[in-house]
Amino acid sequence: MATRKTTTTAARKPAARKCPDCKGTGETTETVRVGSARKPRETADRQNALCLTCFGTGTPSD
Numbered sequence: 696m697a698t699r700k701t702t703t704t705a706a707r708k709p710a711a712r713k714c715p716d717c718k719g720t721g722e723t724t725e726t727v728r729v730g731s732a733r734k735p736r737e738t739a740d741r742q743n744a745l746c747l748t749c750f751g752t753g754t755p756s757d
């Protein structure tokens with residue numbers, strides 16, 4: 696008597712979702728602030744920062 700394996704695992708798609716914060720790049724652009732902590736002033740400069748939503752992977756994990 697042969698044992699049958701029932702494959703119930705649905706075909707899962709690979710994580711194709713992109714991180715909404717960095718659009719899948721893994722990096723976000725932040726505004727550079729200067730001045731004191733009490734009175735920060737935003738500059739026109741932007742700096743790249745590691746996306747904290749996906750931690751640089753570009754695909755958020757649940």
Ligand SMILES: [Zn+2]
Pocket residue numbers: 714715716717718719720721722746747748749750751752753754
């Ligand atoms: Zn991200």
